[in-house]
Amino acid sequence: MHVVVHKPGILTTMQDLGRRGKQDVGVPVSGAIDDIAFRLANAILGNDPGAAALEITLIGPKLEFTTANWIAISGADLSPSLIRAETSPSAIEMNKAVRVESGDIIEFGKRRSGLRAYLAVGGGFQAEELFGSVSTHVRSGLGGLEGRAIKSGDRLYLTDNQPEPPAPFDIPHWSKVLTAEGTVLVRFSYGREYSQFTDDSLDAFVTQSFSILPQSDRMAYRLKGPSIRRLPGLPDILSEAVTFGTVQVPPSGQPIILMADRQTTGGYPRIAQISQVDLPILAQLPPGQRLKFRRITLGESQALLLRREAAMSALFNRNGSDSSKDVIDA
Amino acid sequence: MSNVEAEAVSLSIHPLGDEAVVVLFGNTIDPLTNKRVCQFSRTVANAKLPWVRDVVPSFSACAVHYSASKVPAIGNTTPYATVSRELRTLLIALEESDATDAQELIDIPVCYGGANGPDLESIAQAKGVSPRTIIEAHKRAMELRVFMIGFLPGAPYIGLHSALFDVPRRSEPRPEVPWGSVGVANRQTMIYPVDAPGGWNLIGRTPLQLFDVASQQGSLLLPGNRVRFVEVDDETFEALHQSCT
Numbered sequence: 001m002h003v004v005v006h007k008p009g010i011l012t013t014m015q016d017l018g019r020r021g022k023q024d025v026g027v028p029v030s031g032a033i034d035d036i037a038f039r040l041a042n043a044i045l046g047n048d049p050g051a052a053a054l055e056i057t058l059i060g061p062k063l064e065f066t067t068a069n070w071i072a073i074s075g076a077d078l079s080p081s082l083i084r085a086e087t088s089p090s091a092i093e094m095n096k097a098v099r100v101e102s103g104d105i106i107e108f109g110k111r112r113s114g115l116r117a118y119l120a121v122g123g124g125f126q127a128e129e130l131f132g133s134v135s136t137h138v139r140s141g142l143g144g145l146e147g148r149a150i151k152s153g154d155r156l157y158l159t160d161n162q163p164e165p166p167a168p169f170d171i172p173h174w175s176k177v178l179t180a181e182g183t184v185l186v187r188f189s190y191g192r193e194y195s196q197f198t199d200d201s202l203d204a205f206v207t208q209s210f211s212i213l214p215q216s217d218r219m220a221y222r223l224k225g226p227s228i229r230r231l232p233g234l235p236d237i238l239s240e241a242v243t244f245g246t247v248q249v250p251p252s253g254q255p256i257i258l259m260a261d262r263q264t265t266g267g268y269p270r271i272a273q274i275s276q277v278d279l280p281i282l283a284q285l286p287p288g289q290r291l292k293f294r295r296i297t298l299g300e301s302q303a304l305l306l307r308r309e310a311a312m313s314a315l316f317n318r319n320g321s322d323s324s325k326d327v328i329d330a
Numbered sequence: 331m332s333n334v335e336a337e338a339v340s341l342s343i344h345p346l347g348d349e350a351v352v353v354l355f356g357n358t359i360d361p362l363t364n365k366r367v368c369q370f371s372r373t374v375a376n377a378k379l380p381w382v383r384d385v386v387p388s389f390s391a392c393a394v395h396y397s398a399s400k401v402p403a404i405g406n407t408t409p410y411a412t413v414s415r416e417l418r419t420l421l422i423a424l425e426e427s428d429a430t431d432a433q434e435l436i437d438i439p440v441c442y443g444g445a446n447g448p449d450l451e452s453i454a455q456a457k458g459v460s461p462r463t464i465i466e467a468h469k470r471a472m473e474l475r476v477f478m479i480g481f482l483p484g485a486p487y488i489g490l491h492s493a494l495f496d497v498p499r500r501s502e503p504r505p506e507v508p509w510g511s512v513g514v515a516n517r518q519t520m521i522y523p524v525d526a527p528g529g530w531n532l533i534g535r536t537p538l539q540l541f542d543v544a545s546q547q548g549s550l551l552l553p554g555n556r557v558r559f560v561e562v563d564d565e566t567f568e569a570l571h572q573s574c575t
Binding site: 020021022023024025026027028029130131140142189190192238239240241242243245246263264265273274275276298299301302303305306309310313 | 344345346347348349350352357358359371375383384385386387388389390391393395398399403408409410478479480481482483484485487524541543547548549551552553
């Protein structure tokens with residue numbers, strides 16, 4: 001059972017929740033850059049949270065299903081449509097289990113919100129695992145389909161062991177990708193080298209806004225804004241581990257937010273750690289979007305994360321009954 | 331740095347965002363500090379704690395990545411506080427044990443100079459010695475260890491070498507350095523596992539495959555390994571390269 005790729009889109013990769021356990025030897029985690037939208041699509045289909053899905057960036061692919069399947073599309077609204085022989089194209093509703101038939105084609109169009117969409121299939125896409133994950137890290141050619149984005153002619157394999165989607169549930173507001181207006185607020189806790197920056201820089205970091213530069217990608221978001229300077233006379237920091245959401249400041253003074261495909265370690269001073277709950281928001285912001293940083297305590301940041309994770313788990317622990325009212329509003 | 335300063339930085343735990351901590355053992359690149367880092371990282375890995383996702387040693391610190399929702403919830407204690415406490419317990423047990431750092435010694439064959447080492451001559455010149463002296467010093471270095479692996483999958487930071495290798499990285503990195511290239515800078519050696527842009531000073535090339543997706547470990551080397559460089563000629567390089575691929 002497979003899907004045929006007629007057009008690949010500009011960057012469509014197979015992802016799951018990332019490749020963990022090998023960072024000690026320099027293997028990046030990669031994985032879905034918006035892990036909330038990714039898991040939401042799987043929850044809608046009754047899949048395991050980490051079932052492999054396609055991450056679709058900005059301009060989507062054209063895919064043909066050769067067998068009947070359940071699908072769900074979450075994240076960015078890239079105007080997905082279904083083309084069935086003998087009928088006119090119909091819009092595919094976002095965040096809903098949709099039945100496709102053999103011969104159906106899925107296509108994408110204009111971007112209406114967000115940046116990355118997830119196409120999940122019943123039972124998940126099937127690909128060979130590398131160190132326990134099918135996530136693709138294009139820069140180092142690891143995982144996914146031969147370590148690269150999908151291309152025309154590819155066959156994406158499916159399982160015939162598809163679960164029946166559970167009863168539809170109310171999509172939590174925090175999992176919806178909204179059209180961002182104005183400046184987006186992003187929360188952070190102290191970075192490892194926060195105290196090594198000048199007072200003026202620390203002030204500017206939270207009072208002025210930054211914009212996302214076009215060179216931003218799955219590896220890092222490059223920001224443009226006030227110059228962030230370290231205190232004079234300090235030695236270079238020693239290379240040390242970094243995470244998804246580490247904000248580094250290179251000598252240029254322009255901060256970089258490390259994203260899903262980041263390297264495992266870095267040598268630039270780290271001013272901030274983006275709150276994990278705000279990473280999915282960041283992942284859906286296009287170049288040009290303005291950001292403003294707001295500091296919260298680590299305790300607050302972790303509390304937000306725990307509430308969010310409990311609510312996300314609740315979407316999977318459903319017995320087909322409509323207990324959407326019980327979902328904790330995180 | 332004075333002893334007081336050294337003690338002040340030793341064994342402190344810091345958050346690295348919502349789902350990681352850094353255990354800091356010092357702030358210099360030296361074998362003794364890194365030995366403690368590597369011992370601790372092995373201890374944590376062997377403990378197989380259910381909330382640990384990754385243990386990442388670096389020069390003088392060990393990061394522990396964890397799943398916040400898998401950390402046992404104890405009253406109002408933050409996951410960070412619980413993780414810190416658990417790791418301190420492991421640290422104390424380690425300090426009190428007689429854990430030895432019996433790490434295997436791995437020989438790394440290197441074909442020095444020529445097309446394989448385009449920077450050998452300029453380093454020799456900068457240090458006022460012959461290229462052969464640089465090669466011999468590289469081969470005869472004792473007590474070399476892999477401090478950490480990062481930058482690329484399988485890419486080791488090895489050291490420390492003598493002052494002959496205390497040269498800065500190139501001001502202009504090369505857009506592409508061939509896989510296996512052996513580069514030196516700041517008394518360390520770095521080996522490029524794949525073709526990649528590179529700023530280290532290239533003195534030779536190894537035929538060994540530093541990263542292999544088909545192997546269970548992935549990386550040929552691990553942090554804490556002892557290494558020794560062995561000189562080989564072009565023919566041996568070719569023969570070893572064939573047998574590796």
